[in-house]
Amino acid sequence: MNRCYGMTNQQAVLDLLDIVEYGGCAEPQQFFALMRRTFDIAHLLYLEAEPTAEGLKVCRLHHTFGAYAEELYLSRGLHRIDPILRLALGGVRPVEWAPARRRFPECEPLFEAAEDIGLSTEGVALPLPSPAGRMALLAISANMSPTEWSEYRRCHLRDFQLAANLFHASMLERAMADAIDERDTRLTSRETEVLTWSAAGKSYWEIATILGISERTVRFFMSNARRKLNVVSNTQAVAQAVRHALIPTI
Amino acid sequence: MNRCYGMTNQQAVLDLLDIVEYGGCAEPQQFFALMRRTFDIAHLLYLEAEPTAEGLKVCRLHHTFGAYAEELYLSRGLHRIDPILRLALGGVRPVEWAPARRRFPECEPLFEAAEDIGLSTEGVALPLPSPAGRMALLAISANMSPTEWSEYRRCHLRDFQLAANLFHASMLERAMADAIDERDTRLTSRETEVLTWSAAGKSYWEIATILGISERTVRFFMSNARRKLNVVSNTQAVAQAVRHALIPTI
DNA sequence: CATGTAACTGTCGGTAGTGACAGTTTAATC
DNA sequence: GATTAAACTGTCACTACCGACAGTTACATG
Structure with a gap:
């Protein structure tokens, strides 16, 4: 008996990881497309944020949601209060969406608003700490029943985690390369x-x-x-x- | 054709990941034993370090090498110059031992000394950045030929990465719990x-x-x-x- | 040779930080 | 009711920091 619901073809997964590791997918949208093609997932979101005295400052944001959803989310300042973001950006352990939602009943209106703009209820946010103290996360969501998701996640969390780490490394390396161009702000x-x-x-x-x-x-x-x-x-x-x-x- | 050399049983891997995720393996030696039992690897090393004005300060060190090897390594201050440590603690991408060795021919005596104390030549160091700006790594080594290792690594890097992340999370959570006891040095x-x-x-x-x-x-x-x-x-x-x-x- | 960048220096006046003096008040815990 | 920890305040003298003034020297690059 295969305990993994709808398990994705192993060879395809290894090929994806190879591609990401060897830098063949440095463009966020390209990476997202490959992930969606390989896995049975609905949406991805990569967020890099920086702590400031005033709160969380979003440094980099890529996702597969529409521009309308992003505008709604950011304009309402939801990124400042979203408990999933807080948990993921403040820790190192993968954060499951459904349990997090149950843990913060006071944020229920927020989660309902998120559903309205197309976010599913099953998913996981993978914290991606950078050496700089800056934090990032990759959120992966799927349109599955809780049972389906639980089994699917069990099989593929390791794939998500490695892919997320490698993609994050590409992002950081690019940011570092970009920084070299900023002559004026580079410290001697x-x-x-x-x-x-x-x-x-x-x-x-x-x-x-x-x-x-x-x-x-x-x-x-x-x-x-x-x-x-x-x-x-x-x-x-x-x-x-x-x-x-x-x-x-x- | 199975492109993965000596691929480890998938069910055993998923079971291991479950155990580590749900905190059943918070003791380093317990985690190391489980990893060695599940995978075809020789040794593991977990290192948490902190940057100081004087250099790298080792905060936490667990491994499966003997006490003699540790004493030799630390007493010679090798941890201050080991290029693999520098690469892993300064980045986010997995660091392969063999290519790193080729990249730093000036450190050849160091690598030879490491071989003397029982470190194999094939392995990978997984950077584990913490939110605090502190850094950690999990090094995994195997007694395999380069070809064998290359195939084995391809199959199991994702497992190593997720296991490393989850184990690291346990370590951080424990450190946080310990810190609560230090009443005098805790800031109000x-x-x-x-x-x-x-x-x-x-x-x-x-x-x-x-x-x-x-x-x-x-x-x-x-x-x-x-x-x-x-x-x-x-x-x-x-x-x-x-x-x-x-x-x-x- | 011109241009630019980094490393380097002196002086002045104002503001900010630091240590040591000596306290009060509030709330929780034993 | 005694003890403890945290939050809170005032004054004095000294030192450190910071901005604005106005420069020199060395080296690489076009």
């Missing part, structure tokens, strides 16, 4: 150094001594870093730098 | 608040206005936070807080 080696030492609690005078330069020069680099990061204090600059992994992580 | 809600606003570039006066308290009180909370985090400046405190995810990520 000295700017990175002074930020690193400042994050280690050193004062201007100490950093100057460590680097063997004048205190004024340390202030100069720090001030350039502040300007490039568009922040107002060293503290904010360091917070930004740590979050964006602009200062060495290893 | 006000301390967290002032750190958050400071990370957003606000001055004492601004934070006082935002929170509706006196400037002196903001200084009081900030000073308590500095003492608890064992740092000397607000900047260092914020860097620490961002790295340890002590201030809200969402």
Whole structure:
């Protein structure tokens, strides 16, 4: 007896994973199309977000829903309160839609609104943490009964997880390549150094001594870093730098 | 033709994933034993590390190598220079051992030393980024020929990746539970608040206005936070807080 | 040779952060 | 009712930070 409901052909799955791993699917829409062709899923959504003092800032968003659904969702600020987003972006474990919905009965109107714009009730959100402290997720939804979904998910969660990780890696690599073009906002080696030492609690005078330069020069680099990061204090600059992994992580 | 060399029984794999997902394998050695029983792999290593001003600090280390191998590896400071660690802890893509070795011919003595202490030449390191900016990896090695490994890996990378993610989630959840016990070093809600606003570039006066308290009180909370985090400046405190995810990520 | 970028420096005046002094109030727990 | 933890406040003196002033030097690239 095959315990996996409607299990997708294994060879097709391995081929998909090969394609994604070797960068053959760097375009989000191309990746989404391949996923929908290979698996029995309805919609995908990739979201990259960044924490700010004001709340969650959406950095990157790709999905297979219509432009109308996106407009509705974002314009109502639903991304600021959606409990599935909060769970997925704050953890590392896959988040199931249906149990999450039951856990947050106070958000029922939100879930009903989501159904109106075409989101199904069965699905899973895979957290994709980046080294930078930035977070992303890939949400996968299917038009299945709870029983069907449960079996399907059991068979293919591993495929979803690996595909999500590899696609996320492609996205990050592209973002890194894009960042190289932004000459003005890229930190120089000295700017990175002074930020690193400042994050280690050193004062201007100490950093100057460590680097063997004048205190004024340390202030100069720090001030350039502040300007490039568009922040107002060293503290904010360091917070930004740590979050964006602009200062060495290893 | 089955293109997967020595493919492991699918049912056993799904059972393993179920066990790991539902927390039945929170003990590292238990998880490692189950992985070795299910897959045709030789050794596993789980490493959680934290970036510091001085370099990479190993926070958590579990593996199936002997105590002698660990002592040799750590005492020589190999974890500070191992290119596989650097690649895995700095990225999100699985790192293959053999290609990494070819990419870093200057590290050949290191790889030879690793072979001496029982590490095989075929394997993969799966990066496991945490929301905190802390990083972890699960390394899996097998005693196979390059061809065998290539086929085996193709079939089971998805299983390794999902198992690694779920095990990592268990580790993080346990670490979080442990942290709750450390009463003295836990930040209070006000301390967290002032750190958050400071990370957003606000001055004492601004934070006082935002929170509706006196400037002196903001200084009081900030000073308590500095003492608890064992740092000397607000900047260092914020860097620490961002790295340890002590201030809200969402 | 011109252009641009990064690294580097000095001084001044104002604002922000930091440590040490010495407290009060509120709420929960034993 | 005593104890503890957290939230809260005032003042003083010192140090650190930050913006704006106005530069020099070294090196690569067109």
